[in-house]
Amino acid sequence: MAKSSPVSPLAPKQVPVLPPIKGVTLATAEAGIKYKGRTDVMAMIFDKPAAVAGVFTKSKCPSAPVDLCRAHLPKGRAKILVVNSGNANAFTGKKGAAATKLTAEIAAKAANCDFDEVYLSSTGVIGEPLDATKFEGHIEKMVQNASPDAWLQSAQAIMTTDTFAKVATQQVEIDGKTYTVNGMAKGAGMIAPDMATMLAYIVTDAPVSAAVLQNYLTQSTETTFNAVTVDGDTSTSDTLLAFATGPADYTNPEDKKLVAFKSAFHDVLHNLAMQIIRDGEGIRKVMRIEVEGATSKAAAKKIAMSIANSPLVKTAVAGEDANWGRIVMAVGKAGEPADRDRLQIRFGDIVVARDGEREEGYSEEACAAYMKNDEIVIGVDIGLGSERFTAWGCDLTKEYVEINGDYRS
Amino acid sequence: MAKSSPVSPLAPKQVPVLPPIKGVTLATAEAGIKYKGRTDVMAMIFDKPAAVAGVFTKSKCPSAPVDLCRAHLPKGRAKILVVNSGNANAFTGKKGAAATKLTAEIAAKAANCDFDEVYLSSTGVIGEPLDATKFEGHIEKMVQNASPDAWLQSAQAIMTTDTFAKVATQQVEIDGKTYTVNGMAKGAGMIAPDMATMLAYIVTDAPVSAAVLQNYLTQSTETTFNAVTVDGDTSTSDTLLAFATGPADYTNPEDKKLVAFKSAFHDVLHNLAMQIIRDGEGIRKVMRIEVEGATSKAAAKKIAMSIANSPLVKTAVAGEDANWGRIVMAVGKAGEPADRDRLQIRFGDIVVARDGEREEGYSEEACAAYMKNDEIVIGVDIGLGSERFTAWGCDLTKEYVEINGDYRS
Known part of the structure; x- marks a missing residue:
């Protein structure tokens, strides 16, 4: 069993009291x-x-x-x-x-x-x-x-x-x-x-x-x-x-x-x-991945999950690094229809890439400040269709490695 | 760019001198x-x-x-x-x-x-x-x-x-x-x-x-x-x-x-x-995944890659924990034909599970000693066919998280 960890910093602040249910x-x-x-x-x-x-x-x-x-x-x-x-x-x-x-x-x-x-x-x-x-x-x-x-x-x-x-x-x-x-x-x-x-x-x-x-x-x-x-x-x-x-x-x-x-x-x-x-193991940040403009719901989901599961995206979020190149990578490896030159990527409301290249004049400073949040929205517009899917993931921290390095011991 | 890291402990001990090639x-x-x-x-x-x-x-x-x-x-x-x-x-x-x-x-x-x-x-x-x-x-x-x-x-x-x-x-x-x-x-x-x-x-x-x-x-x-x-x-x-x-x-x-x-x-x-x-980022151990007994080569490869990419298998290997339950998990999630009750799993030559349950009387001590090696062989016999595939992966360490948390900075 893992050493007992402190309560996740993202735990709900209030726990609801569940009413009885007849039967x-x-x-x-x-x-x-x-x-x-x-x-x-x-x-x-x-x-x-x-x-x-x-x-x-x-x-x-x-x-x-x-x-x-x-x-x-x-x-x-x-x-x-x-x-x-x-x-x-x-x-x-x-x-x-x-x-x-x-x-x-x-x-x-x-x-x-x-x-x-x-x-x-x-x-x-x-x-x-x-x-x-x-x-x-x-x-x-x-x-x-x-x-x-x-x-x-x-x-x-x-x-x-x-x-x-x-x-x-x-x-x-x-x-x-x-x-x-x-x-x-x-x-x-x-x-x-x-x-x-x-x-x-x-x-x-x-x-x-x-x-x-x-x-x-x-x-x-x-x-x-x-x-x-x-x-x-x-x-x-x-x-x-x-x-x-x-x-x-x-x-x-x-x-x-x-x-x-x-x-x-x-x-x-x-x-x-x-x-x-x-309460993901070792979590410090939630990632909310909003994929839109995909050619099918299945494609939107596969792309969203590819981003959510990418160790390089997850470690970048842990490091508060708005490394959108890794998001391009994760979109590309998903294997679903995507066109590099139509892709739009944003962190929260800050568009960092549009039409296949870095957005002119976006503020790295504003982006760095945004990455300090507990919940990071990663928005990706594939630009090819109208299907969407939202997935949730979390960052990959040293604590995850620690927790899982000795689970049985 | 990442901070310069010390040379991987698994680097080759000798570097060959490459002879000239005509032309x-x-x-x-x-x-x-x-x-x-x-x-x-x-x-x-x-x-x-x-x-x-x-x-x-x-x-x-x-x-x-x-x-x-x-x-x-x-x-x-x-x-x-x-x-x-x-x-x-x-x-x-x-x-x-x-x-x-x-x-x-x-x-x-x-x-x-x-x-x-x-x-x-x-x-x-x-x-x-x-x-x-x-x-x-x-x-x-x-x-x-x-x-x-x-x-x-x-x-x-x-x-x-x-x-x-x-x-x-x-x-x-x-x-x-x-x-x-x-x-x-x-x-x-x-x-x-x-x-x-x-x-x-x-x-x-x-x-x-x-x-x-x-x-x-x-x-x-x-x-x-x-x-x-x-x-x-x-x-x-x-x-x-x-x-x-x-x-x-x-x-x-x-x-x-x-x-x-x-x-x-x-x-x-x-x-x-x-x-x-x-030279995988943050590596301390190589995993050699030998899958055999699969129904097709594609299935064998997908199962081997599922094990090699599983964060839970990778962190267990980093922690020198012979956590074969996670290998069962990775076989199961690959989605390829597998029969829980025919699976055999070994670390090196030590069979830890056979016919869907823990091998009677295998030595946890010998297994723990084996996990200290630089190269860990994970052998999986699916027991359903005769196709095989060998994949190589590495452990997931805190250093990987560190290297990738600030690659751009």
Whole structure:
């Protein structure tokens, strides 16, 4: 485990209090999976089976809990979610599958539900066998003692190298009634989600069906969790689950009455994704990459991600150097349609290059001052089309190297 | 420009003396492009126009000199090569094209040749206009004073953040006669060539045609320059040129009499590519990634590059941590066919994971000792096919972050 790091300088100044959501309670425990003296398991229990939707890592080597969630998702009903930190139960072979099976059996018994109404996630070191017997007793006690208020504690229990707990909430009206969307996430490293990022859980009491939930989840993921990258490395464990505890009154994602809900749901995902980037390992600056004028959305995204993941762009931002030549490089290496002589590049509102060359008379001084900000906007206009994509990344600092040089020790 | 760094600890212990090659002379000059008190231009002059072959960056935003070389290559004859360091003349728009035109005109006049027998390269900062009038006088003097022995000096003149000059040589027989292959290169950062890497020049007196040269160059590039990566960032300026000064007696790449020559030619490319990786910015360790058992060569390469470019693998190697879980992650994110439960992973000869889980009873101690080496072999057997690829990368250290945080200042 990495040495404990000070809280990210970009952590939110205020942590929202998440209101209770009808039909769900939460609890945490110290199971001693790896850490000492802190909670490392959280459980979320639904009074009645909730509608569930999910997106998972596209890794060809997913973790055992991801396999289990995928297998259970077609049924679309969740009674209990159990998440542990300290061990990812990834690349653990038959032992890994046996560990998720035992954990899910313990959880199903404790929550008095079917095996395929259990959802599991694990996060931490890869390759170490997970001793699931450590959950015995704990899960039963958590079910008994669960409270509707333990949102922040639950978010804390699933942290690994995160320096702060990540929660978000929104309230929204559907047809005159108020509903809540709560969410929590963990992030930090191995963040370049290719479908979801690391672990995130969203709960709502809005009366929507699993199909509606899945539709909104898939759509919003593309521009939230799938648009952030800390290090270009995609985890084996990425899991994003959404639960709806109410009746499935609304079953059509296009229903006009759901417009505000869809937007609130998106806001919670966006908020959590931003918190993940703001807690990127060793981060000092957020990069917001706004690509426009691309020939397709896919091209815009590939170019934005090429910039966000470029070590040379990331180190330049860390060094507060407005080195736009490296942005040209990153656009060029993305391999998508681009025309050197139409490219426009800006830092914030300061255009530094236009039509394939340095902008005459832009102020290096103003640019240097801009680079001192916590959040750096890198704007690129490809000049060939009208498609756009915004991605978020972070700088690459010595602290990132330090944190990841001895993660296992 | 970066602060001058101490010589890479992985620099070759001995620098070979390159023998003269019939038909070519070299010279260097201090044109004051950017640096003070060091040479920053080199010229290579051919007595008679040499056969020439080349491969260039696949960047969508190539530099002006790359445009010029590409335009001249169809003619296949080179009388003079001029290379400067300190300014890449990339993303310099019409000014950039005008600068290459002026430089080539000066060079053509000095070497008494056609405009399209001139080859140019520039390396250094991107986006700064290059003042080509600085070459005036210098190129003419270089042509007059050129010597057959100035190989090492020429390699020194094209360095940027390189900590040592990169040269290599081989001698080989064709049909009972001895010929030489000399080469030089520069590297350091922005190294993830997608066709060639940065700048490299090969010269031989072997009597081969431009077609033979191009054939061997294209083949060898794939497993040498295109198989190394320092930071996954592809330059706008990558240029690899090969020149043959003799008559075009051999015109068939499949000619059996050329087998030894082809091999010697490959060895020079391989040697230079290895020197480039051993001078990766901030490097302390070379990673040699051996992927086998893949379903296709392209898949093997993509997986090898995914491992070589993973910041989490690179920082783990920097920290001497045998964190094979991150290798699983990198295999998984490559997106190529892989089966978690067939994967085998080794560090050197120490198998740490087999059939999807940790190898029983491997010695963590032996593994920790192995990680202290300068060169770390990471072996991955995908277990699905018989295709293989070997890539070379380097660790990610705090020095890399430092070097690249203030390159322009």
